[in-house]
Amino acid sequence: ILGSIATPRKGGIVVDLRRLNRVLEVNEDDMYAVIEGGTTWADLKGYLDKHHPDFRAGITWSPPGTGVVPSCLAYGMFDLGMLGGTGAEFINGIEAVLGTGDLVRIGSCSLSKYWYGRQPLPDLAGLFIGWEGTTGIVTKAAIKLWPKLPYRTDFLPLANKIEDGVPMMLKLSKAGLGIVDLCILNMGWCNSLQGFKETSVALDPIELNLPDFIGLITTEAFTEKQHEAQCEAIIDICKEFGIDPYPA
Template identity: 70%
Template sequence: MFDLGMLGGTGAEFINGLEAVLGSGELVKVGSCCLSDYWYGRQPLPDLAGLFIGWEGSTGIVTKAAIKLWPKLPYRRNYVVVGRTMDVGVPVMLKLSKVGLGICDLVIQNYGWLQSTLAANEKNIPIDPLEKKLPDFTGIITTQAYTQKQHEAQCEAIETIFKEGGLIEPQGINTELLDMMPIQLFGCWNFSRGGGGQWIGSYCSTRDIAKFYALAREKALKYGRTPQFYSRILFGGHYCVARTNINFNKDDPKEIESARQVLKEIHEEVQSIDG
């Protein structure tokens, strides 16, 4: 999904067709490729791709797959916007997910995950930014266009929407770094000696993003841990992926157990919102 999730959804939804070998040794094809030489899609045939996608090889070994390609248009811009809380920022992002405007990616982060995006040391990040009167919502908006005139109009509309929603665009952030994937790994999982981290997440309705974060934040703070929260809005806003990461020292059994307990309790709480 990465930076095309708003257009195409998850990686599974980018698959046009596939070839797999069954346990019996039979070779099967799913999608248009089973009737022609072209792997252009999975419709209007019965869609059997779900028999193999997400099963990690237990129903068959996938030997070929066709992946959708999307053009990278000439004009592109990444916005980074911040707000006081998730309750302020999430509704703005959901509004943007429904207006078109060439938006191909919408990402939501809390202050903790922003640390990873900026590759900052997690030890310098307050456990609870709200206590320090720091913004706990960051949104990343990516838009693209074919012509400059189209791009300018889209950007003007996007800026109007996020400003009316109470979000601001901080100065001095190099948004070009956002196109250099993956950028968050070192900061999120500090791979220096002893560094470690683990997340728990789910796919859920976009209406539950702020609630998901509130539950995760409460559990993490209960154990004195910094919650790193990330959500990506998918497929035009129809649903999202939401994750909470907890860092820990792999050489410290107490930290490992603490992180395990936090993630366990987050998992149990998320079930209450159908995540």
């Protein structure tokens, strides 16, 4: 969404949050982590893998050194999107410093020591979500976690045109089937993500007979039997649209 493009022009302020990089708390029962405002995706994943290996946060396509809090504040896109929506919906609570120097808290953390959610008070998180830091600096945030389920398959269906793949993805989006992530990519986007030179990106993939629809379907399950049934149903839906769902 952003990609470290927040370069202040004349009159802007740069605040280096790199030392605000600690994971302060993980609550496994309520499934959230309280992190500081400069925590990167690498910091969070590294901490969880080491201390709470049964849990994970969402994963984005952004580099590991980018921030978790800015990503959530900017409606980031994770591989858990089908469970909760954008990164903004994964925020349980916020602590922020305002321009006046006041420290404010939003969500259950303003009433108790638990950061379980933004209820039951009026939800003021919107004063910080989508504002690019202009209304205050978030010093702490609680981010929802998800259990690492033992069974997972990623499918990579390919089709000639975006229009060929979208109806299939829409049907999958309403099918349940343990799907935690559905992502639609085109060839140009994939080329740029792979670091292709500008001159090597396929401008008209269809003319070159390359697939311009690249899907990503991630399904997770608690038991093997459940996983097999989910995968079988996903494959059937893809075939119904004449698309081969290559398991990754």
